[in-house]
Amino acid sequence: MQLFVFICAAVMILIGAVGVIVRSHPVHAALSLILTLFGVAVLFVAQDAHFLAAVQVIVYAGAIVVLFLFVIMLLGVDKAESLRIDPVKVQRPLAAIVGIGLAGLLAAAIVQGRDTLARRGTGIDTADGGVHDSNIRQLANDLFSNHVFAFEITSVLLVIAVVGTVLLARRPRHSGASHTEAGTDTKASVK
């Protein structure tokens, strides 16, 4: 049963990942990304990370991909990019070599070091013990005792990101906002 779940999730992940880099349309790439993210969430559940699986679905598939889709549709860049033309002649063969080489090296390192993984912690709590939210409890205990400072700094990071994005995406007031408006309108009408 675990093997079946693993194989199904792995197929989802790999099909989605290949779809992201193969589909020429950005919207299709974003939808393939959702497939990959759901597959990763399934594997999180299989590895007793229930809270992270929920966060994966909510934050990644729910927020980040929707943000991607918003940007794609907002900017009107949702036209298929021609994948036939190769801007730099040797780019794709070199990229394939780099990818295969990287995968081979990582696989060799993983297979070589698979016996060095020794259990050293106290274990991941599962829901088998009768406490249904044991994973959340354990994660929260670790987060708010050992990593509480990093957690606080994270809030600063999020505030900085929001303020910076508002500043970046704001239309410049002095350099003719009407000019930009007109440009956007003509583009929309052409479409």
Added chain:
Amino acid sequence: MLAVVATPTTTWYLLLAALLFSIGVVGVLVRRNPLVMFMCIELMLNAVNLSFVALAKKLGDIGGQTTVFFVMVVAAAEVVVGLGIIVSILRRRPTATADDIAELKG
């Protein structure tokens, strides 16, 4: 045959994560649309998250899952800032690919 294929071990998860990471690397190298390059970076982040969770289970250490939590927060902030930059670039030049964006002026 069925006796040989037991439950998937940590090595399988790590190999799958390595494959996913390599696909993300190839995507960043090949694609020219900045949005799709961003999605490939998300693929690589997910591959690392997957190996973190698999190792947390194997080593019996909840710290791996805590790290994944922080990676997700930082990835969300990174996507917000990156898409803001892409929006401000593509608003001026709607057909810009990664090859055209050679200077730091939006």
